[in-house]
Amino acid sequence: MTKEFENLNWIAADWGTSHLRLWLMDDQDKVLQHIASDRGMSSLMPDQFETTLVEMVGDALPAQGDVPVICCGMAGSRQGWSEAPYGNVPCRPPSIDQATRVKTDDPRLSVFILPGIKQLPAADVMRGEETQISGFLAESPNFNGVLCLPGTHCKWVHISAGEVVSFRTFMTGEMFALICNNSVLRHSVTDDGWDAKAFEVAVSDAISRPSAVSGNLFSIRAESLLCDLDSAAARARISGLLIGIELAAARPYWLGQDVVIVGASGIATAYSTALAQQGAQTRSVIAEDMTLNGLRAAHANLAEIAQ
Amino acid sequence: MTKEFENLNWIAADWGTSHLRLWLMDDQDKVLQHIASDRGMSSLMPDQFETTLVEMVGDALPAQGDVPVICCGMAGSRQGWSEAPYGNVPCRPPSIDQATRVKTDDPRLSVFILPGIKQLPAADVMRGEETQISGFLAESPNFNGVLCLPGTHCKWVHISAGEVVSFRTFMTGEMFALICNNSVLRHSVTDDGWDAKAFEVAVSDAISRPSAVSGNLFSIRAESLLCDLDSAAARARISGLLIGIELAAARPYWLGQDVVIVGASGIATAYSTALAQQGAQTRSVIAEDMTLNGLRAAHANLAEIAQ
Numbered sequence: 326m327t328k329e330f331e332n333l334n335w336i337a338a339d340w341g342t343s344h345l346r347l348w349l350m351d352d353q354d355k356v357l358q359h360i361a362s363d364r365g366m367s368s369l370m371p372d373q374f375e376t377t378l379v380e381m382v383g384d385a386l387p388a389q390g391d392v393p394v395i396c397c398g399m400a401g402s403r404q405g406w407s408e409a410p411y412g413n414v415p416c417r418p419p420s421i422d423q424a425t426r427v428k429t430d431d432p433r434l435s436v437f438i439l440p441g442i443k444q445l446p447a448a449d450v451m452r453g454e455e456t457q458i459s460g461f462l463a464e465s466p467n468f469n470g471v472l473c474l475p476g477t478h479c480k481w482v483h484i485s486a487g488e489v490v491s492f493r494t495f496m497t498g499e500m501f502a503l504i505c506n507n508s509v510l511r512h513s514v515t516d517d518g519w520d521a522k523a524f525e526v527a528v529s530d531a532i533s534r535p536s537a538v539s540g541n542l543f544s545i546r547a548e549s550l551l552c553d554l555d556s557a558a559a560r561a562r563i564s565g566l567l568i569g570i571e572l573a574a575a576r577p578y579w580l581g582q583d584v585v586i587v588g589a590s591g592i593a594t595a596y597s598t599a600l601a602q603q604g605a606q607t608r609s610v611i612a613e614d615m616t617l618n619g620l621r622a623a624h625a626n627l628a629e630i631a632q
Numbered sequence: 633m634t635k636e637f638e639n640l641n642w643i644a645a646d647w648g649t650s651h652l653r654l655w656l657m658d659d660q661d662k663v664l665q666h667i668a669s670d671r672g673m674s675s676l677m678p679d680q681f682e683t684t685l686v687e688m689v690g691d692a693l694p695a696q697g698d699v700p701v702i703c704c705g706m707a708g709s710r711q712g713w714s715e716a717p718y719g720n721v722p723c724r725p726p727s728i729d730q731a732t733r734v735k736t737d738d739p740r741l742s743v744f745i746l747p748g749i750k751q752l753p754a755a756d757v758m759r760g761e762e763t764q765i766s767g768f769l770a771e772s773p774n775f776n777g778v779l780c781l782p783g784t785h786c787k788w789v790h791i792s793a794g795e796v797v798s799f800r801t802f803m804t805g806e807m808f809a810l811i812c813n814n815s816v817l818r819h820s821v822t823d824d825g826w827d828a829k830a831f832e833v834a835v836s837d838a839i840s841r842p843s844a845v846s847g848n849l850f851s852i853r854a855e856s857l858l859c860d861l862d863s864a865a866a867r868a869r870i871s872g873l874l875i876g877i878e879l880a881a882a883r884p885y886w887l888g889q890d891v892v893i894v895g896a897s898g899i900a901t902a903y904s905t906a907l908a909q910q911g912a913q914t915r916s917v918i919a920e921d922m923t924l925n926g927l928r929a930a931h932a933n934l935a936e937i938a939q
Contacts (some may be wrong), residue, residue: 364919399646403857411858447847448854478816494850496815503810508803509785536880540754543785543801547755550710551718573843 838876
């Protein structure tokens with residue numbers, strides 16, 4: 326252990342499908358170091374999680390005693406490190422006493438995996454977002470409204486009295502990536518440009534005629550061939566059509582609700598723009614901050630239990 | 633040239649994105665040999681079309697004189713063998729006198745590429761389907777109604793007085809393949825099973841609530857995780873949701889219309905089942921027969937011009 330880590334108190338881990346984010350935390354709950362890597366669940370066998378963790382933080386671990394590692398995300402899935410059974414809606418975001426303990430070969434690690442949340446009916450699941458929700462509620466315990474968590478699979482979550490009441494997942498982000506990278510439209514989307522007006526028109530179009538989306542997507546290809554539609558417009562239209570059809574379906578989640586978007590990246594901005602266009606004002610918080618805050622809340626809870 | 637090809641009169645070619653189908657035809661317009669290959673446009677550079685053709689049919693070509701090769705499909709696209717400019721709706725399916733002549737190094741070939749059809753607005757294109765339409769109209773010249781041509785990109789074509797009046801393309805087949813093979817739902821679709829009841833329910837659901845499709849797709853994943861949804865039901869539901877949203881948008885094409893489905897494969901059966909469920913009775917013709925008939929009609933036209 327080097328001197329810079331002598332105050333290491335615990336490790337926060339957001340272990341998703343395609344990413345791993347680690348925060349080495351001191352005894353004042355301040356970040357000593359942040360590590361981001363692409364060693365997500367999908368690239369690891371169950372027995373590779375511990376070795377991956379030791380490779381990445383081993384030098385920071387003390388010679389004596391063990392360090393709590395609090396994980397959220399797909400590490401807790403059936404294909405992950407160790408399955409953490411889901412909580413059931415309606416429920417508070419799962420706390421540390423519901424976490425799955427993972428036995429490790431390395432005695433310096435004391436690993437906890439936080440559960441996800443499930444819903445039946447309508448069947449739905451989340452792993453990772455519940456910790457962002459927990460982080461948000463730690464700052465806004467009296468929030469009654471809706472969280473929108475854009476990403477590969479965008480989730481809309483109805484929160485009341487500190488509980489997740491219901492939620493709904495849309496495959497929008499994944500469909501966008503597949504269409505831009507793997508479908509015939511990849512020939513029409515050749516760069517990362519963006520056309521705000523084209524996005525706005527596509528959102529409106531999809532909200533008013535959701536069934537037309539599959540045909541309107543092919544029109545983008547035809548306009549590339551026949552009218553030299555530029556890549557920025559094509560990309561923004563694909564995004565607008567997919568976010569638009571999602572907003573049409575998610576209307577009960579945003580109409581007349583207090584909506585907070587968890588995210589500040591390009592995709593989160595696209596959602597807030599599309600919602601503003603529909604008359605729904607939203608505010609945003611930074612997703613990574615919410616994740617870390619949720620893991621901090623779990624750690625605080627662990628300290629209380631230990632007392 | 634071997635004896636079996638001494639009556640070779642012309643060659644019919646359906647040269648698509650991912651396939652090449654050749655028919656060696658005698659002077660009675662009968663098929664001497666049918667050759668199917670995966671050497672489609674997407675696997676070839678422009679200068680490889682002629683060599684591919686010579687490799688595949690060279691042994692059948694006569695020592696003296698040239699043989700007409702009549703092609704339809706993506707060989708006529710900008711990335712294909714030689715660009716064949718589109719016809720414009722409303723129009724009859726393009727005939728041989730609108731075909732693009734391709735100069736070849738091999739003097740035994742006399743190559744014609746039939747044009748596709750374009751529409752503006754709404755922007756849309758077809759290449760290959762126009763020849764199937766021509767083949768259908770050769771048998772049913774007085775047809776007034778709608779042709780549905782399922783496939784990677786399903787096309788609905790309104791036919792009146794022998795002309796293509798309007799058409800609309802949906803990316804349904806391509807989306808189905810991407811979702812089953814490349815999205816998170818690939819974990820839920822592990823075999824080629826089919827559940828007819830699950831398909832029926834999904835079609836109805838998508839027609840009545842088209843905007844919900846993106847959320848309902850993710851529910852399939854959640855039900856796999858939470859309820860052990862089987863692969864046959866998952867696959868049929870994905871298909872039903874995607875065909876259902878297409879039928880919702882294509883309603884003006886099938887409601888109260890005489891609809892003929894060009895195709896007899898699994899996907900064509902799925903369309904006829906879904907349409908029957910909506911009260912629309914359809915009949916089917918075999919797609920490959922229509923392609924060959926369309927190429928035969930073009931060849932007959934060529935013979936007339938030559939006289």
